[in-house]
Amino acid sequence: MRPPNTNPSFRLRPADDPRAKAVQTRDYTAEPVRSEDGSLDVRILHQGRIRHLGGRRGPENELQRVAQITDRALPVLLGSGLGKGLEHVLQSWPCPVAVVDRESAITELTGARRKWAHNPRVFWIADPDPESVLDQLTRWQLHNGGMPFAPVLDPFYARLDPPYYRALAERLAVSRKADFWGAARYPKFSHLVPRILLLTSSYFLMGEIEAACKRLGFATAFVQLPSQEIGSQEFVERILAEVVDFRPDFVMTINHLGVDKEGVLTNLLAQMQLPLASWFVDNPHLILYLYGNLASEWVTLFTWDADNIESLKTQGFTRVHYLPLATDPHRFRLRKAVPVREVAFVGNSMVHKVRAKLQHHVFPAGLIDDLDLLGQAFKESGILSVAAFLDAEFPDHATLFGTMPDTESRLAYETLLTWKSTLDHRLEHVIELLPFHPNIVGDKGWFDILPSFGWSHHPELNYYSDLPFFYPATRINFNCTSQQMKGAVNQRVFDVPVCGGFLLTDHRRQMEDLFEPGREMICYADRSEIAGLVRHYLARDAARQKIVTAGRVRILAHHTYDQRLTSLVRTMRETYGRP
Template sequence: MTAETDYSAERIQLPDGSVDVRVLREGRVQHLGGKRGAENELRRTADIPVNGVLPVFLGSGLGVGLADVLAKVAGPVAVVDAEPSIGLLTGVLQKWKGDPRVFWIVEADPAVALDHLTRWQIRHGGLPFAPVRDPFYARLRPALYRDLADRLELSRKVDFWSRARYPKFRSSVPRVLLLTSSYFLMGELEAAFARLGYATSLVQLPSQEVGSQEFVESILSEILAFRPDFVLTINHLGVDKEGILTALLARMELPLASWFVDNPHLILYVYENLASDWVTLFTWDVDNIESLKAQGFSRVHYLPLATDPHRFAYAPDTTFKRDVAFVGNSMLYKVHAKLRHYDFPPALLRDFEDLGQAFMESGSLSVKRFLEEERLGHLAAFQALPDVDTRLAFETLITWQATLLYRLRRVRELLPFNPLLVGDPGWRELLPEGGWTYHRELNYYADLPGFYPATRINFNCTSQQMKGAVNQRVFDVPVCGGFLLTDHRRQMEALFEPGREIVCYQEPGEIAGLVRHYLRLDGERKKITQAARSRILAEHTYDLRLKSLVRTMRSIYG
């Protein structure tokens, strides 16, 4: 917000040849510098150290003090000046506003100005502010310049960083600051931490930009009060795209653990300032480890999905009793939404269905890699997309189209068994009428724990965002007493024993035979389900995953 000018200003020439500005406001005259303006500006900047601080001019003045500081300090300088009419008269605005060493804030709202300064401070290592007060500006607009100076002075006097760099993992009981949101996994993590007896504190993610001053201040306040061993989030939720939070935590030497349970490359695509020794990533898909390291992360660990047997307890809901069912999105409406919201060029739009089919059939783990390896003609059009967001949208479009085709081909094999399909209405458009039944989407917590054990065969076909990892259903269905028939994934054998604990199909042509076989054999289904449930309770619960995550964080940062 720029200030409303409630004064008039004129440039005047002083007897010694120097320049000043005379301001008329409410019948009173004020001078920007006066007879000793240049001398006073130099006096105010004389004590600013050459290193270790971030000078902040609260008003640009005549430019003498600014020139002095720029000549002697090693780092950048900020100027808060909501008086562009005065800056034009002095020539300061024309001379330095475009200088890369000067961070210029033309903002009359002190809260917004402080927000900009905080982001700038974190980008430059969190060094303390060194405010340069100018009495002319403090009188002209005290609510901005005087109040902002007081807050910046306070931040310099409080030795925040030494308080924040306390020893970590000194107690046998870990202390975890959890960035919470409405994401489905957060409730499970909070409950698991409580069962484990770990000390936790929660910071609710805001609806506004996560890099805002209010959010940063809430985290800083909670860190000093709670003194966590590390911060935990899911899918980088709460981590701003500009890297402000990660830079702040690195300055505090406070580790951040981010557990990715969705494709990290479709999330991290737009993030900056990735590399930090204080960030450790955990991914549910082991195929992502090397590519994440290549993206700048030095600490990446495998942590597969799991389940909560307290939520998914054995309690079948007989109103859902069915021989065969599949719970999953058709992806049709998701694909259509991407096509509506983005103006992709004809070269990509014309062939998106073919690209989805080819990506599904390829061994490539990402759309970008697929284009580089198999579709060089389309790669140029992809690289020419206008921005990162549009390129990410196109990768997501192809991933979703591949998933649509993948699921449709396999679900069709179920039609001889009159399956129940639970999901979006897109299934009605993709499949012929008759031979199957549709049900709207079910609530993950309220409905699925009763739905799975009431169904004789729960069918599964995995999203194409992961070509080697298993999805959530592989754990949820057996732990609550349901039998699962799933597509084979390369990473499955490390989690379950195929044939004894889990039943898989390799190709769509195997599906019908397996369905017939296991519909006939109630005892064999029950035996496999019991074996899978025992394995899950012993190795694949959220309690165990969090123990492993904390153990890894302690080994790195303890």
């Protein structure tokens, strides 16, 4: 152990403060001392060595370190030290300042945290996890205009805990060396070929989007959605790096995947003036339910269901466009197959989904007691959201719905009622197929709701490797749309005909916008029509083939993912491109 410094000009003596006792914490001991001039310092016994928090000219050194800060950056003090540097920053600049200091034993002796932590301009972080610290700093940065960080590392703290303080300083220095915000505010769509940054995930549609971009010759870069929390510092850094290196015209995602509910990503993109295109291919209200007001002039929504446009606009999204589903004729390519089954339905029974919601959530008794009644009524209603449906048709139940404790609980009930309504709807329609001994492809929940005779079961099929072969080998593919969409058509309407299969589907309000019913698509308007249509087309091979051919021609001309991406890019260019 080294002896303490005995230089007369820097001789230390124990402080006379009542707290002047050694404090043991983590792997060091902290003790208050005073120099000859009476100024406070802290003596540390760490790994067999004695160190001093301030040391010779401690306050002066702190002031020199913060002198580098400008009013165009956000100071981040890595270690509060004796508090002199922090005090000077607060007196000299109007900007907020962050302090990262987890040394509670030291701050207890210096009094820095007691003095400054509750100052509204000071953001004090004592989190021991560096990644969590970076996440918090990122959110604080975006809340304060997105200016670059100005990290100030106290060398004492760098020696005390290098994996924490020094590593944080290195990560934060990236923001100081490169003005990401300025570099990202370049003109968008300045070239003929669009440049798209895709937030990729395992969602089934992303593969089709990537393939369509490649066929169309669009320039693309990718950021894989993280397994950890969306909005993390690592995720943000990866997006920033791609933006500066790739210079995309816009970012694209599906169903708002990658967009955190706190608004880190949308704020980040707004700071960079980089547009976001989010294509909703599921009910956007069940997805956006947990989000705050993330509407921005830099966010453009596309929805597969035209019925959602006005309701999304009421949420503050001013740029909302209709973009229906489509298909990939390269995956679902035309196959000549000999039919091996008469009638089939591919779909989830929703039985296990409903049970899981009931098991994992506690809902008001009245909403559960009347679940069957409400499910049937919602199915027959044209109202899109469960909350609006209850307000309009079941005000007493709407009151119960409003008593649920939080947004997550209300979302869970909205999802439950949507799934229960879908379960009832599908069951009523699939039962009409039983005279034809249909093959039901899906989960085992079907055994719980269908009779034990009159049908056969097949386990769930893989969308990519199985369904392109299954559809053309079935004389009549039956379709019954989920109740999460009241007017839109689902994926099967495009996939089945394009690979040579015949589809009998429920009529939707938006069907005429996409096909000519009766010539390109056969629809039933009521379940009482199902048996007659099945019987009619089972007996008429040529009529089925004529419908399939006409529908396929329409799909190839208007309803492929290549065409959807072309339309989306055109809209983004018209909205955000140079005038």
